[in-house]
Amino acid sequence: MLVGLFVFILGSCVGSFLNVCIYRMPREISIVKPFSFCPKCKAPIKWYDNIPILGFFLLGGKCRSCKEPISPRYPLVEAITASLFLILYIKFGLSFSFLKYILFFSLLVVVSFIDIDYHALPVSLCFIGVSLGIIFSLYETIHTITKWGVVNIYTLPIVKSLVGLVAGFGFTYAFKFFGDIFISLYLAFRKKESIEGEKESLGLGDVDFMGMVGVFLGAKLTILAFFLAPFLAIFYSIFALIFKRSHIIPYLPYLSLASFLSFVVGDFILNFLKF
Numbered sequence: 001m002l003v004g005l006f007v008f009i010l011g012s013c014v015g016s017f018l019n020v021c022i023y024r025m026p027r028e029i030s031i032v033k034p035f036s037f038c039p040k041c042k043a044p045i046k047w048y049d050n051i052p053i054l055g056f057f058l059l060g061g062k063c064r065s066c067k068e069p070i071s072p073r074y075p076l077v078e079a080i081t082a083s084l085f086l087i088l089y090i091k092f093g094l095s096f097s098f099l100k101y102i103l104f105f106s107l108l109v110v111v112s113f114i115d116i117d118y119h120a121l122p123v124s125l126c127f128i129g130v131s132l133g134i135i136f137s138l139y140e141t142i143h144t145i146t147k148w149g150v151v152n153i154y155t156l157p158i159v160k161s162l163v164g165l166v167a168g169f170g171f172t173y174a175f176k177f178f179g180d181i182f183i184s185l186y187l188a189f190r191k192k193e194s195i196e197g198e199k200e201s202l203g204l205g206d207v208d209f210m211g212m213v214g215v216f217l218g219a220k221l222t223i224l225a226f227f228l229a230p231f232l233a234i235f236y237s238i239f240a241l242i243f244k245r246s247h248i249i250p251y252l253p254y255l256s257l258a259s260f261l262s263f264v265v266g267d268f269i270l271n272f273l274k275f
Contacts, residue, residue, distance in 0.1 A: 011085025014106060019074050025122055041065050053075045080109060081109055107212075109256070112256045121208065129212035130212050137161035225261070228261055
């Protein structure tokens with residue numbers, strides 16, 4: 001019980017750091033220094049005001065210096081990250097797998113909230129994710145071979161990760177390629193001029209993202225996540241289409257949530273579907 005509480009608190013502290021990454025990385029500000037500051041008045045935030053989750057409520061949701069409202073996104077990101085830590089601790093305990101998937105899902109949190117603001121994904125984050133996934137897989141492969149020897153090369157973690165990378169990137173890119181052609185033909189048939197982004201079925205950031213997911217989840221769970229995401233996004237898509245007159249939405253949050261669901265219940269779904 002106490003260990004679980006410690007893991008939750010640790011997760012909220014990591015979530016506080018993820019907030020820094022979400023705000024600073026797109027603005028090309030160092031994530032190391034300066035220390036935390038109010039994004040509106042730029043006043044430094046004291047340590048006792050920077051307590052994850054609780055600090056927001058103790059301050060009444062306002063900056064101590066300028067009294068401007070603090071975005072509720074900050075405690076939300078901290079709570080999401082803390083919950084991920086606790087869920088993964090329950091699943092794996094304090095183990096190598098816990099570390100591996102904490103880093104992975106922390107990356108998903110960062111890219112999701114950046115996409116909400118900018119409709120874009122920093123390529124560096126995908127590169128970091130792919131690199132970390134391959135490093136983890138190499139370690140797991142060495143450990144597997146050392147303990148059991150090579151029983152079946154296709155079951156080795158590094159092979160699964162590389163196949164997942166190719167499947168995630170290749171499958172999503174193929175979907176984008178043919179989807180873009182279909183949209184272009186449809187617009188040409190309707191003789192309708194397109195606005196920026198309207199000819200794209202998916203952004204290239206989505207393609208890179210699914211390649212990263214494939215390294216961690218493998219081919220089957222990654223493709224499952226790809227097909228789950230539209231069902232998660234459908235309600236907001238309808239809202240955006242009706243009230244914003246646009247079909248363009250930040251899609252990475254839905255791909256991230258679909259990846260998490262695929263990770264948690266994907267094997268059950270695949271077994272049910274006989275895949």
